[in-house]
Amino acid sequence: MQTTLHDLLALPAFAEIEVACGRAQLGQPVTWVHISELPDAARFLTGGELLLSTGLPLLTMTESAQEAYLHSLAQGGAVGLLLELVRNVQEVPPALLAAARQLDCPLLVARREVSFEQLTKAAHARILAPVTAPAEPSLEPLWRALTETGRGADFVTAHLGPLLSLPLRPRATLLSTLDTLLTVNFNVAEAARRLGVRRQTVYYRMEQLQVMLGELEDARRQLGLRLALELLRTTESSAPP
Structure with missing residues (x-):
């Protein structure tokens, strides 16, 4: 059974995470959770990722660049973006929020400092949990x-x-x-x-x-x-x- 964004948000590690936009899309399957502060993070995606960021790439972006950033993530196959609104940005930029609403893309926020390491570990443990005991690879x-x-x-x-x-x-x-x-x-x-x-x-x-x-x-x-x-x-x- 595939792990969805809704499943991840039910984990204790994600207890502080809020849904700012895209609640209707929380049923999408998540294949990986990736941390990136790169403005062109989309080029690394394979599809199905939840991207974690402190918002650093947004600081020097114009409104149109912020919109393009979110569009690139969606086109790269990302199923959502999680922003920590603590150090670099304290509120979701209006242009980014508008783009997320237009795309109906899940935009998650943490209004308190969270450990991205703990989030990724908890998420990957859930994503990779075998439904049944895996067979030992053999020729x-x-x-x-x-x-x-x-x-x-x-x-x-x-x-x-x-x-x-x-x-x-x-x-x-x-x-x-x-x-x-x-x-x-x-x-x-x-x-x-x-x-x-x-x-x-x-x-x-x-x-x-x-x-x-x-x-x-x-x-x-x-x-x-x-x-x-x-x-x-x-x-x-x-x-x-």
């Missing part, structure tokens, strides 16, 4: 898949399960990134070139992949992931439209 299901009909799905789920449960956009982005990293033996510069993104973006996605899938450097683990991706492609390409 054994592969051999059964080669000899017994219908065992490929078990193998794919054991190796890629957390990614398969994501919404379509982040699922496709992270699967493509994983496939590329395996192809180039985790050469970040080459992966960034092939994916058409910055190296920082690849590092960010690698962090997500490692938290969701576990250790990625083991050779047998990489082989299992390669085979699982190939089985997944075969299954999806043969599925009826």
Whole structure:
């Protein structure tokens, strides 16, 4: 079951967080919580993120730039923005609030100092909590898949399960990134070139992949992931439209 913004707001760590706008969209699934004070944070997003900020990038922005900032986050796939209204800004800028209302984008605020570290830890624990005990990744299901009909799905789920449960956009982005990293033996510069993104973006996605899938450097683990991706492609390409 996917974790939503509503689920995160019910956590004790989020007790001080208020909803300033976008309450109707709190049912959106959240795939990650990311802290960023960059005005162009959207370029790092894969989709489904809740962005945390103290409002630092807003200080030097014009009203039109603030609107563009929120639009860029929405276009990048962010499901919401959480602002701490303590150090850098004390009130939500009117232009930003107007843009959030226009987009019906969840805008969350903390009017007292909060620990972003605690928020992210609590959120990720909730997002990554397994519904059932995960199967231990093993190559054994592969051999059964080669000899017994219908065992490929078990193998794919054991190796890629957390990614398969994501919404379509982040699922496709992270699967493509994983496939590329395996192809180039985790050469970040080459992966960034092939994916058409910055190296920082690849590092960010690698962090997500490692938290969701576990250790990625083991050779047998990489082989299992390669085979699982190939089985997944075969299954999806043969599925009826």
